[in-house]
Every structure is written in C-alpha cells, then in structure tokens.
Amino acid sequence: MATRDVNQTLNKIPGLLDKKGTMLYIGAWYPQGMDGLDDFKKAGYDILILEVFEKSALEVRSLGWKVKLGDVRKAREIFKEERFDVVVWWHGPEHVDVKDLPSALEDLKTLAKRLLVVGCPRGKSVQGVFDGNPYEKHVSTLVREDLIKLGLTNVLEVDRPHRNNVGHLTAWWERRTC
Numbered sequence: 724m725a726t727r728d729v730n731q732t733l734n735k736i737p738g739l740l741d742k743k744g745t746m747l748y749i750g751a752w753y754p755q756g757m758d759g760l761d762d763f764k765k766a767g768y769d770i771l772i773l774e775v776f777e778k779s780a781l782e783v784r785s786l787g788w789k790v791k792l793g794d795v796r797k798a799r800e801i802f803k804e805e806r807f808d809v810v811v812w813w814h815g816p817e818h819v820d821v822k823d824l825p826s827a828l829e830d831l832k833t834l835a836k837r838l839l840v841v842g843c844p845r846g847k848s849v850q851g852v853f854d855g856n857p858y859e860k861h862v863s864t865l866v867r868e869d870l871i872k873l874g875l876t877n878v879l880e881v882d883r884p885h886r887n888n889v890g891h892l893t894a895w896w897e898r899r900t901c
Contacts (some may be wrong), residue, residue, distance in 0.1 A: 732893045735879060738838060739895075742765025744808030747834060749795050750774060750815045751783050759813060760788075768809070773798065778854075796823050799830040810835040813842040821863040828873050828896075838897050841875055845890040864873055870894040 733739055744766040748760060763770055772790045774780040784790040793801045795815060810831050816824055831839050843865050867878050876896035 732842075732879060732881060732891070732895060733762060733840075736840060736877075736893070736895050738897065739809065739840065740766045742808070742837075742885055744837070745806075746770045747799075747802070747807040747810045748772045749810070750818070751788070751790075751810040751833075752778070759811070763811070764853070771807070773801070793821065795831070796827050798827070799833055799854070802834055806836050807834055808836050809838045809840065811840045811842075813840070814844075815867075816843045817861045817863050818843055819863060821865075821869075822872060825865065829877070830838070832874070832896060832898075835896075835898060839875070840893070841870065842891065843870075844894045845880060845892045853883045865892065867892060 741787070741834060743766055746763055748770050749772075751760065751774055753770045760770065771788065772780075772783055772788055773793055773795060774783060774790055775794045777790070777792055780790045780792045791801065795812065796819065812831060816828075819827060823861060828839070828841070844861070845866060867880060870878050870892060871894075875896050877896070878894040881891040881893070
C-alpha cells in the first residue's frame with residue numbers, strides 16, 4: 724500500500740492523528756515497513772518500535788528511531804507495566820500464525836491506553852522470506868469477519884490492491900472509559 728493510501732486510511736480513525744501521546748509501533752522495516760511513521764511523528768507521538776528481526780531493528784535504530792528487539796507474541800512480558808496511548812500493528816498479523824492472534828491482540832489491548840490499530844492484507848497474500856528475514860513470510864489469511872471476531876469491531880476495507888492483487892484491511896479497537 725502506498726504511503727498516500729496509508730495516510731488516507733489512518734486519517735479515518737478517530738483520535739489517531741488528531742491527538743498526541745505515546746505510541747508502540749510493531750514491526751518496522753526500512754523502507755517498506757515505515758508507512759505512516761512520519762505522520763505519527765508529525766502528529767506529536769513519542770514512538771517506540773518493537774521489531775522481531777535483529778537486522779531490521781538495527782537498520783531502523785540507525786535512522787534515529789527508538790527500537791526494542793522482541794516478538795509481538797511476548798509484548799505484555801516485554802513491556803510489563805508500561806502502557807502506550809496508541810499501539811499500531813501495521814502489516815503484522817499476516818506474519819503470525821492465526822492460532823496466536825487472539826492472545827497477541829488481547830495482550831496489545833492491555834498495552835493500549837486509548838487505541839489499538841491493525842493493518843493487514845485482505846485475503847490471501849503470498850509472501851515468503853524476504854531479505855533474509857524469516858518473519859516476512861505470510862502465514863495467516865485474514866478477512867473482515869476474522870478481525871471482528873478478534874475484537875477489532877471497526878474495520879475499513881480498501882479495494883485498491885496492496886500486493887498480490889488483494890485489498891487491505893485496517894481495523895481498530897478503542898478503550899471505552901466511563
């Protein structure tokens with residue numbers, strides 16, 4: 724998905740680009756995995772990136788970003804009591820086995836004080852190991868209904884193909900406070 728499309732999608736999420744705070748951004752790989760980061764920075768977010776592949780973590784850190792090496796499936800353990808206003812997992816769920824998604828997303832919800840935002844291809848998107856990174860392989864196929872079942876009840880679909888002629892899903896969960 725081109726950065727322009729990312730920006731248009733992210734602008735549709737209430738409370739995302741019109742507020743500032745702390746952000747945990749999961750999985751950034753230069754340059755393809757950096758979509759939206761500049762917009763978040765301009766919006767006033769203090770961003771920490773969680774990256775599982777050491778080479779990618781080092782590359783992104785060399786660009787001046789704050790990066791922690793670790794697996795999203797261990798996010799709650801990694802961050803213990805730390806919380807973030809917003810957690811963004813952009814183009815990540817397709818890289819994790821579908822059986823691990825419910826617990827990973829529940830953990831991310833505990834880390835998010837305000838919003839959890841997820842982006843992924845819609846439907847089957849074939850991708851293997853890339854640039855030596857075994858975590859780039861797509862191992863899950865998700866559609867709108869899957870994200871809703873996972874508790875991400877706000878889902879936007881973009882028909883413009885991302886890769887492999889599939890569309891894109893953006894979903895979010897917001898913490899309700901009474």
